[in-house]
Amino acid sequence: MLGNSLLLAIREIRRNVLRSFLTILGIVIGVAAVIVMVTLGQGATAQVKTQIESLGSNLLIVRPGQRMGPGMSADAARFTLADVTALRREVPSLAAVAPGTSQSMTAIVGNENWSTTVTGTDNAYLLARNWTLAAGRAFKDGELRAGKAVCIIGATVRKELFGAQNPIDQRVRLKNLSCEIVGLLQDKGQSSMGMDQDDLVLMPIRTVQRRIKGDQDVDVIYLSVRAGRSMDRTIADVERLLRERRHIGPFDEDDFSVRDMREITNMLAGTTTVLTSLLGAVASVSLLVGGIGIMNIMLVSVTERTREIGIRLAIGAREDEVLLQFLVEAVVLSSFGGLLGILLALGTSLLLAGMLGVPFILDGGIIALAFLFSAAVGIVFGWVPARRAARLDPIEALRHE
Amino acid sequence: MHPEATTGAGPAAQRAGTDAEHRAVAAAPGSPLIELRGVTKVYGSGSAAMHALRGIDLTIGAGEMVAVMGPSGSGKSTAMNILGCLDTPSAGSYRFRGLDVDAMSRDQRALLRRHALGFVFQGFNLLARTTALENVELPLIYHRLPAAERRGRARAALAAVGLTGWEQHTPAELSGGQQQRVAIARALVTDPDVVLADEPTGNLDSARSREIMDLLRAMNREHGITVVMITHEPDMAAYAGRIVHFLDGLVACEAAPVADSAAAHAGADTGAPAPGTGRR
Numbered sequence: 001m002l003g004n005s006l007l008l009a010i011r012e013i014r015r016n017v018l019r020s021f022l023t024i025l026g027i028v029i030g031v032a033a034v035i036v037m038v039t040l041g042q043g044a045t046a047q048v049k050t051q052i053e054s055l056g057s058n059l060l061i062v063r064p065g066q067r068m069g070p071g072m073s074a075d076a077a078r079f080t081l082a083d084v085t086a087l088r089r090e091v092p093s094l095a096a097v098a099p100g101t102s103q104s105m106t107a108i109v110g111n112e113n114w115s116t117t118v119t120g121t122d123n124a125y126l127l128a129r130n131w132t133l134a135a136g137r138a139f140k141d142g143e144l145r146a147g148k149a150v151c152i153i154g155a156t157v158r159k160e161l162f163g164a165q166n167p168i169d170q171r172v173r174l175k176n177l178s179c180e181i182v183g184l185l186q187d188k189g190q191s192s193m194g195m196d197q198d199d200l201v202l203m204p205i206r207t208v209q210r211r212i213k214g215d216q217d218v219d220v221i222y223l224s225v226r227a228g229r230s231m232d233r234t235i236a237d238v239e240r241l242l243r244e245r246r247h248i249g250p251f252d253e254d255d256f257s258v259r260d261m262r263e264i265t266n267m268l269a270g271t272t273t274v275l276t277s278l279l280g281a282v283a284s285v286s287l288l289v290g291g292i293g294i295m296n297i298m299l300v301s302v303t304e305r306t307r308e309i310g311i312r313l314a315i316g317a318r319e320d321e322v323l324l325q326f327l328v329e330a331v332v333l334s335s336f337g338g339l340l341g342i343l344l345a346l347g348t349s350l351l352l353a354g355m356l357g358v359p360f361i362l363d364g365g366i367i368a369l370a371f372l373f374s375a376a377v378g379i380v381f382g383w384v385p386a387r388r389a390a391r392l393d394p395i396e397a398l399r400h401e
Numbered sequence: 402m403h404p405e406a407t408t409g410a411g412p413a414a415q416r417a418g419t420d421a422e423h424r425a426v427a428a429a430p431g432s433p434l435i436e437l438r439g440v441t442k443v444y445g446s447g448s449a450a451m452h453a454l455r456g457i458d459l460t461i462g463a464g465e466m467v468a469v470m471g472p473s474g475s476g477k478s479t480a481m482n483i484l485g486c487l488d489t490p491s492a493g494s495y496r497f498r499g500l501d502v503d504a505m506s507r508d509q510r511a512l513l514r515r516h517a518l519g520f521v522f523q524g525f526n527l528l529a530r531t532t533a534l535e536n537v538e539l540p541l542i543y544h545r546l547p548a549a550e551r552r553g554r555a556r557a558a559l560a561a562v563g564l565t566g567w568e569q570h571t572p573a574e575l576s577g578g579q580q581q582r583v584a585i586a587r588a589l590v591t592d593p594d595v596v597l598a599d600e601p602t603g604n605l606d607s608a609r610s611r612e613i614m615d616l617l618r619a620m621n622r623e624h625g626i627t628v629v630m631i632t633h634e635p636d637m638a639a640y641a642g643r644i645v646h647f648l649d650g651l652v653a654c655e656a657a658p659v660a661d662s663a664a665a666h667a668g669a670d671t672g673a674p675a676p677g678t679g680r681r
Contacts, residue, residue, distance in 0.1 A: 004542050011535070015531070307526065310526075311526050314487060314526075315514065315540040316512065316515020316543050317511060317515075318508045319507060319508060320508075395482055395487050398487075398526065
């Protein structure tokens with residue numbers, strides 16, 4: 001019986017190709033919109049995650065003071081290089097411990113000048129922050145110990161000051177300090193927060209402390225947890241050590257904070273997920289509209305085909321057979337719309353993913369869901385017209401003009 | 402048919418498959434094919450009530466060819482709808498092969514129509530934009546026959562009405578006479594007991610009308626199919642073995658047809674017309 005209904009439905013759809021196509025257009029667009037939104041959204045989420053991982057996914061950032069707000073950290077004591085040494089010695093699950101002290105400065109080369117951030121650190125910074133060198137070398141131990149005027153520059157600084165020229169062994173002037181460029185960092189691009197990660201100058205920390213800032217402070221410590229070690233255990237170890245070194249009583253709060261990049265990862269990924277769901281929900285409204293379109297056309301079709309239904313009833317079609325025929329017709333229409341929508345979505349997603357530079361991530365689940373939903377739309381919105389057709393009085397139907 | 406199954410026949414009969422469907426509409430032995438007793442039909446109620454039939458008694462035996470005549474409003478169409486199990490009487494009884502049609506459900510009557518009845522309408526009532534072959538196949542789809550058998554039988558039925566070569570034409574591409582022959586093929590293809598024809602020649606000129614009547618009479622004589630037809634034209638009624646006159650919702654009189662030129666003409670020619678002869 002289902003096979004027969006399928007046969008009749010396909011014959012009917014074939015008789016009215018243009019109208020059938022227009023009927024399902026709403027479903028096609030609805031399904032395509034949902035899949036495109038979700039596909040691009042998932043691509044964007046994946047992209048955000050990769051970008052954050054490029055910051056160093058097992059990165060911990062330790063700052064003095066509990067909060068990040070301006071002024072809040074003023075009364076908390078800075079770290080010292082002794083703290084860095086202690087962390088290196090006492091917490092074996094850390095792969096890298098890098099001190100950091102930063103200052104905004106204007107870098108000058110010839111007639112070019114560029115305002116950037118100078119960070120005093122050591123070679124562990126490269127490891128902790130996932131930097132690789134595009135050219136040149138890292139700092140030598142002697143340079144670090146003696147606080148020599150050498151620096152490693154980011155790709156943006158190189159572009160602004162040197163253009164396409166090779167910056168290695170050139171000199172850059174920072175205030176009254178003339179500094180030799182020994183290395184160039186591989187570019188990372190924009191961070192997911194929209195900051196240019198390549199706009200930086202690295203210098204041995206002692207150079208910055210003595211010759212630029214004139215203090216012994218370490219503003220921030222970057223920690224990289226060894227692969228396979230527990231993030232939470234390491235954070236606890238770091239906190240215990242620092243509390244001890246900073247003489248914090250057992251009932252006092254920390255006067256420093258250890259921040260975990262996973263927080264940021266989850267927050268940003270969460271944002272894109274919410275956005276994806278939101279866009280998907282908006283797109284699914286068009287599926288609903290498509291369903292109403294199918295119902296409308298099916299109702300028109302039942303009225304228009306009243307006589308045909310009369311003929312079918314007269315030659316012995318039962319109510320349930322007529323019902324099934326119209327229902328199957330609606331479901332075939334909407335499923336076909338779903339299939340076309342999926343094809344359209346694949347094409348559009350590929351195209352848009354290419355244009356927006358977002359990775360193309362195909363989710364079989366959402367495609368199956370969209371298809372099932374389109375078939376369900378056919379059942380739900382085909383039901384009323386089909387029942388109306390099945391309940392027609394054959395005599396009235398045959399008389400219908 | 403299936404006389405052994407008569408006990409199962411009736412409102413409660415099973416309808417699970419085609420065999421069961423046949424059983425549900427199988428004959429009670431010894432009963433006339435069609436038997437109307439005191440059938441009335443009233444539309445509306447109270448003072449606005451319209452009495453279409455006021456008490457019809459009519460018996461039609463298997464193999465008869467009956468013409469129903471009468472002026473407009475005499476109730477002959479209402480009677481045909483009741484005979485065709487499309488409508489039920491307000492009072493009185495309709496027995497088809499001894500089965501009580503009044504007691505049947507809508508679906509059971511549909512099955513009776515499917516297996517035992519064929520319809521030919523004045524307005525042809527073919528599916529538009531559907532080929533002649535598909536139109537004739539339509540009743541067989543509800544018989545759930547395999548596609549090959551369905552197509553074979555439909556081709557044979559079209560051949561029997563002289564439309565070999567016209568299978569792939571849609572009604573719009575066929576003349577009125579050809580369309581009516583497709584309709585007859587559709588009625589014929591299920592091998593029914595009765596074909597009910599409501600003014601089958603009403604929309605055709607006299608030459609086409611005679612071709613159609615020849616076909617109906619050939620069905621009646623060669624296949625033993627009972628034919629009941631409504632007609633206004635005495636020429637067409639003359640093809641029948643028996644004429645029933647309706648007047649004001651009652652059977653006014655029954656008569657044997659007067660032998661006239663039409664009958665004589667028709668008797669000489671029972672072969673189907675060659676394909677295309679009906680084309681305007």
